[in-house]
Amino acid sequence: MKRGALDTFFKPVAPKKPKYEASTQQSSHASYPFAVSYLPEAFAEQLQFAPAEEGRVMNQERDLDMVYYQPYIPRSIADGMFEFLRQELFFYRVQYTIKRGGAPTAINTPRFTTVFGVDATSRFTEDGGLVDAKTGKGIEKGRYKCTPRPIPQCLGLLKDLTEGATGCEFNFCLVNYYADGKDSISYHSDDERFLGELPAIASFTLGAKRDFLMKHKPIPPSTTGESVVEPKQIKLTLGSGDMVLMKGETQRNWLHSVPKRAGEQGGRINITYRQALVRGGTDNYYTYNVGTGGAFQWNAREKLMRAWSADEDASEGVTPPKQDK
């Protein structure tokens, strides 16, 4: 056998080049299960070129008012940002019960979620405290049933840039992780009262492409007896770095979904920025995007989301102390 072959066999595999250069700074808060790294500087630099493409106005159908950026985040960094966020954020698999045909039914939300932000009646101070938006004084305990979480630097940077480019204002960031084609979200509108009448929502895709379906809500029969033309269903295949800005009448009149898909699909992260106007929005979002269960974190070795435990986190990369007899 050749000498080189043995060397190849025994030499430990070269450590994989990291997909991103981790920052030394972190966003911390008492409400976080663990600190979240700042966005790597290389990504932050490239984000200054966003939007990478001019937005395409989509208003060809009735009540449709959106802009499609293909992409918004430069393709050169979109997959890297996907890897970064999947690794550095904590996620939840929310469970709750609904009444189905009178009987309580368990719902396991078919995706991982996490949420940051607080509605417009409050704001975070520099040190992470919550104060009333008007008076600047500490909020009464009891204003929220949940514990609102400030938006970490890595997601706040993209929020600020998007606000600047679109002229919209956001105070919430929802993140969804679709692990594979079985993870999905069924048809719904983001038309909750606490978002106001004509909400603007910026929705980013990172990682695997997924179909994004839109259909008009049922149109009530016209009182004059004229026939109405149903708007066409729309299918967008959202790729890594793409962004759709939904605004105006869109949420009031259209439903959207990311349906289950057969076959092998990689993971996809969806980030949405939106503005909640009143307190009810804050508790609602934390109920359905954080829930009451524990956090999950991406395990790169096993390639899956794993239940996070404070103990294991503390001993990460550290040899456990020997026990004396």
Place this chain on the structure above:
DNA sequence: AACCATAACGGGG
């Protein structure tokens, strides 16, 4: 907003 049963679709042979 999800599950599930069932219908409709559509590419391969």
Place this chain on the structure above:
DNA sequence: GCCCCGTTATGGT
């Protein structure tokens, strides 16, 4: 052009 069957769409709960 038709059948097969996996995938996708739809409607009731």
